[in-house]
Amino acid sequence: MVVASGRSTRQVVAIAEKLVERLKAGMGVRCRTEGADAGDWVLIDAGDVIVHVFRPEVRDFYQLEKMWMPPARSVGDSR
Numbered sequence: 001m002v003v004a005s006g007r008s009t010r011q012v013v014a015i016a017e018k019l020v021e022r023l024k025a026g027m028g029v030r031c032r033t034e035g036a037d038a039g040d041w042v043l044i045d046a047g048d049v050i051v052h053v054f055r056p057e058v059r060d061f062y063q064l065e066k067m068w069m070p071p072a073r074s075v076g077d078s079r
Helices: 010-028 058-061 065-068
Strands: 001-003 032-034 040-047 050-054
Touching: 001 058, 010 040, 010 050, 040 058, 050 058
Parallel strands: 001 050
Antiparallel strands: 032 040, 040 050
């Protein structure tokens, strides 16, 4: 999983479009996309890799990176 940000809806869509073009041209990978209509986020399914491109506010809201972080230890946890 790759998580990236663009500064505006236009940049998010442009990043996603260019990535899809390059994956197809360079590696023959046909990608499926979701969310490009609104431009707040775009999900690119490239088969073995999923790419999420967000505007910063939307990335902060969803916090996908937290899914892969180890659980926080509570005070007094001796593990």
